[in-house]
Amino acid sequence: MTEAIPQNAPYMVAAYVVTAAILVGYAIVLALRTRRSRDS
Amino acid sequence: MTLVQRGRWLTGIGLLLLGGVYLRALAFTPVELHQGPAQKIFYVHVPAAWSSMLAMGLVGLASILYLLVRDTRYDRFAAASAEVGTVFACVMLTTGPLWAKPIWGTWWTWDARLTLTLMLFFIFIGYQLLRGAVTDPAVRARSAAVVGICGLVLLPFIHLSVYLFRTLHPQPIVLKPSAPSAPPEMVTTLLLSVGVFSLLYLGFVIQRYALGGAARDD
Amino acid sequence: MRDLLRHAWRVTRKDLRLEFRSRTALTSALVFTALVLVVFEHGRDPTAVPTLNLAPSILWVTFSFASMLALNRAFQAELENHALDGLLLAPISRTSLFWGKLGANLVFVALVQVTGMLLFMLFFNVPVWRVWAPLAAVTALATVGFIAVGTLFSAMVVRTRFAELMLPVLLLPFLLPPLIAAVQVTVQLFAGRPLSEVAGWLRLLAAYDICFVTLATLLFPFTVTE
Numbered sequence: 255m256t257e258a259i260p261q262n263a264p265y266m267v268a269a270y271v272v273t274a275a276i277l278v279g280y281a282i283v284l285a286l287r288t289r290r291s292r293d294s
Numbered sequence: 295m296t297l298v299q300r301g302r303w304l305t306g307i308g309l310l311l312l313g314g315v316y317l318r319a320l321a322f323t324p325v326e327l328h329q330g331p332a333q334k335i336f337y338v339h340v341p342a343a344w345s346s347m348l349a350m351g352l353v354g355l356a357s358i359l360y361l362l363v364r365d366t367r368y369d370r371f372a373a374a375s376a377e378v379g380t381v382f383a384c385v386m387l388t389t390g391p392l393w394a395k396p397i398w399g400t401w402w403t404w405d406a407r408l409t410l411t412l413m414l415f416f417i418f419i420g421y422q423l424l425r426g427a428v429t430d431p432a433v434r435a436r437s438a439a440v441v442g443i444c445g446l447v448l449l450p451f452i453h454l455s456v457y458l459f460r461t462l463h464p465q466p467i468v469l470k471p472s473a474p475s476a477p478p479e480m481v482t483t484l485l486l487s488v489g490v491f492s493l494l495y496l497g498f499v500i501q502r503y504a505l506g507g508a509a510r511d512d
Numbered sequence: 513m514r515d516l517l518r519h520a521w522r523v524t525r526k527d528l529r530l531e532f533r534s535r536t537a538l539t540s541a542l543v544f545t546a547l548v549l550v551v552f553e554h555g556r557d558p559t560a561v562p563t564l565n566l567a568p569s570i571l572w573v574t575f576s577f578a579s580m581l582a583l584n585r586a587f588q589a590e591l592e593n594h595a596l597d598g599l600l601l602a603p604i605s606r607t608s609l610f611w612g613k614l615g616a617n618l619v620f621v622a623l624v625q626v627t628g629m630l631l632f633m634l635f636f637n638v639p640v641w642r643v644w645a646p647l648a649a650v651t652a653l654a655t656v657g658f659i660a661v662g663t664l665f666s667a668m669v670v671r672t673r674f675a676e677l678m679l680p681v682l683l684l685p686f687l688l689p690p691l692i693a694a695v696q697v698t699v700q701l702f703a704g705r706p707l708s709e710v711a712g713w714l715r716l717l718a719a720y721d722i723c724f725v726t727l728a729t730l731l732f733p734f735t736v737t738e
Contacts, residue, residue, distance in 0.1 A: 260328075262331060265393070273342070280498065284505075288505060413684070413688050420685070423681060443727070
């Protein structure tokens, strides 16, 4: 007996969006903070 | 190339590759029959968990090295790794419930692994709160190192509890003693994603480490 | 080794003597434990959930709070009159100092736990006395490792800002493994299962204790050096 594949794509989209937002967001935050203090 | 520039390059490349992983996961990896599309959250959730564990492990390692040789660079690295680890822990803790809701029917459950990854998050937070609460840099480095080492040692007990506690959480598929039991394309996508997340970890930590050298002590 | 234990015992005795003279911390802890139990009793609907199901949770939450209280006062007294410096200058090793503090904390917590257990039996009418020996063993196992980490951390935070807040925040993750294990074992004990069935959890507790007592002993000197 085959069951239909669950239609839960919105959760997947939400997760991928949140992940991207957090990672890109942090990258931006770091870029801004490192700009303010030039260092090596 | 300065440290900051190196970090930025790595981060930039990492983010681009992340886009590639997204594409592969969403368009070129098969949909799992029982869990549906939501199963693909696996490809961002697991690498995030891996990165935060890696971050914690390196905090612990750097802490041990600091206490042994008292080189402040180790302390600086530990601080950087803790902050980056917190970021990945946030990804882990948001994608986890988003996966749990469609699959298990509930946003959260207090099973062993979920609870204890929440604890990992708290360790990171506690570590950084402690750093913020101590003013003297030497005392701060020592205290943070102590917490860092204890946090690291706690991790195996976290993983151990998973095997003892009857849990809703999917049994470890890749990192269990026997061979991985998922189809090869899925394993490949996962491994690629883990690689990209690790690259991002590196890029983030390098930049954050560079920040630590600024006059404003961190 | 003999000296180590002898000195540690001296420190333990000093702490306990100090505590029993004023008894403030002990009394507060006991009263607090009783209050927590009363709140639990009135906070639940007796018809909805049988006591037996809640019992392990109530017991262990009470013990956790009691432990926190004990740990808070551990290094508090040493802050006055630079007593800690005096202790550090004494011809005893850091390990003795740590084990002494740990011992005092364990005695304190044990007292509160025993009282809490008796009150628990009184208030909740759960047949604890049938399994008191294995229950005592599990309690001891679950408490030792956690209090070791707690003693270490309390030495560390005593001079930071927000010390009373910092200690619970740092300690909570370390409470979870012993707490989860202890509750699981307690549930089985109250259900009349033999200890052999929960051997896995007991092994986890023992491993945790050995691991963290050793680690805390090794790390303690770093928290009190200049």
